Each structure stands twice: as structure tokens, then as C-alpha cells.
Amino acid sequence: MIIREYEAEIHIDKSIIEKYSMMNMCYYDIETTGFDKDRDSIMLISIGYFLDNSRFKVKQYFAEQLNEENSILIKFKEEVENFSRWCSYNGIAFDEPFITKRMDRYLINFNTPIYHVDLYRIIRPYYEQLGMERCNLKTVERFVGIQRKDNINGEESVHMYNKFLNTGD
Numbered sequence: 001m002i003i004r005e006y007e008a009e010i011h012i013d014k015s016i017i018e019k020y021s022m023m024n025m026c027y028y029d030i031e032t033t034g035f036d037k038d039r040d041s042i043m044l045i046s047i048g049y050f051l052d053n054s055r056f057k058v059k060q061y062f063a064e065q066l067n068e069e070n071s072i073l074i075k076f077k078e079e080v081e082n083f084s085r086w087c088s089y090n091g092i093a094f095d096e097p098f099i100t101k102r103m104d105r106y107l108i109n110f111n112t113p114i115y116h117v118d119l120y121r122i123i124r125p126y127y128e129q130l131g132m133e134r135c136n137l138k139t140v141e142r143f144v145g146i147q148r149k150d151n152i153n154g155e156e157s158v159h160m161y162n163k164f165l166n167t168g169d
Helices: 014-019 066-080 091-105 119-126 137-143 154-167
Strands: 002-009 025-032 042-050 055-062 085-088 115-118
Touching (some): 025 154, 042 066, 042 091, 066 091, 091 115, 091 119, 115 119, 119 137
Parallel strands (some): 025 085
Antiparallel strands (some): 025 042, 042 055
């Protein structure tokens, strides 16, 4: 397993951080080898959280081999147990059930936070009114001014991961 950690300076007004309990929130996303919770695996889990009002930490847990999924799930569990809230993009429909199913597979006792902010569910009713053609994450990011450096979609990431598993590159 590869663990990468990054810190960034983010300036958000303290009143906003307090209003939305952002110090108690873990932001997360997963990458999987497919959509089937029974057959496919989690290859990457990324989490982020505020260290204080101006510092944000990102941790990524990457499975170098498929048999490391158990290890990245345990690390994820250890991290998110410190938070009472989650934030994701379409995590209620995909990420959370996928994680829960995979935790069950490895008999890892895991409870999801009670409060889950799913940004997709918040934006979805309004995306057309906002002038967006789609409500996927990349479109929303562009709408709010975030320019990604990568242009990889989910299908391409699975192909790249399979290549990595075969070649180590």
C-alpha cells in the first residue's frame, strides 16, 4: 500500500467553518475497479479534512496489489472514526454503499457517520437552472472555476490501474 499525504493552505472564513461544522467533517472519494460491490475492489481512497481554519490535509491510500484492499479499508476506518460528518460527491448512492459492502466482506466492524453531506444531491435539483449541461463532478468543478490538470475518466483509470498491476508502472 502506498500512503500519500499533502497539506494545503485554504482560507475560509472561520464563521463558515463553524456554521457547517467543517472541522468535524471528512471529505472523501474512492476509485474502484468497477461498479459491482461484490466483485470489484477499491483501489484508492482519498480523504481530506481541516487541520485548523487555514490548513487542509489530504491522505490517499492506494492498493499496489488487489489484496491490499483490506489494508486501505482499515486505514480509512481508523481515519474516519475521528469525524462525525462525511462529505462526498454522489457518495450516498455509490461510495458509501461500496465501502460498507467491502468492509463487510473483510469482517471489519464499521459504522458510517450519521451525517453525510452529499454535494451531488444538493446540486442536482439546480444544475440546469445554473446553466450546466450535466451534473457530474467535472462539470460542476468547471462551473465553480476549478480547472483539473487531469482529464482521466473512471473507465480510463481502471485501465491504467490494470496496467499498473501488470507492469508496476
